[in-house]
Amino acid sequence: ERDLIRERTRAGLEAAKARGRQGGRPAKLTADQVAYARKLAKTESIRDIARSFGVSRTTLYRALA
Incomplete structure (x- = not known):
C-alpha cells in the first residue's frame, strides 16, 4: 500500500x-x-534597504550572501 502511494506521488x-x-x-x-x-x-x-523592499534584514542578508 505504502509503495503504491509513493509511486503515484513520484509520478x-x-x-x-x-x-x-x-x-x-x-x-x-x-x-x-x-x-x-x-x-x-x-x-x-x-535596515533601510530591507524596509524599502518589504523584507526582513535576515532575508536581505541571506539574499546578499
Whole structure:
C-alpha cells in the first residue's frame, strides 16, 4: 500500500516537473532586486534597504550572501 502511494506521488511530481512546475516556496526577492540591493548596500544601511523592499534584514542578508 505504502509503495503504491509513493509511486503515484513520484509520478505526479515528475508529471508536474515536465509541465514546467517547480516545487518549494517562492523567492521573496528577484535576481534584479538582489542586484539592486547590492548596489544600494554600498551607500545605505541594510535596515533601510530591507524596509524599502518589504523584507526582513535576515532575508536581505541571506539574499546578499
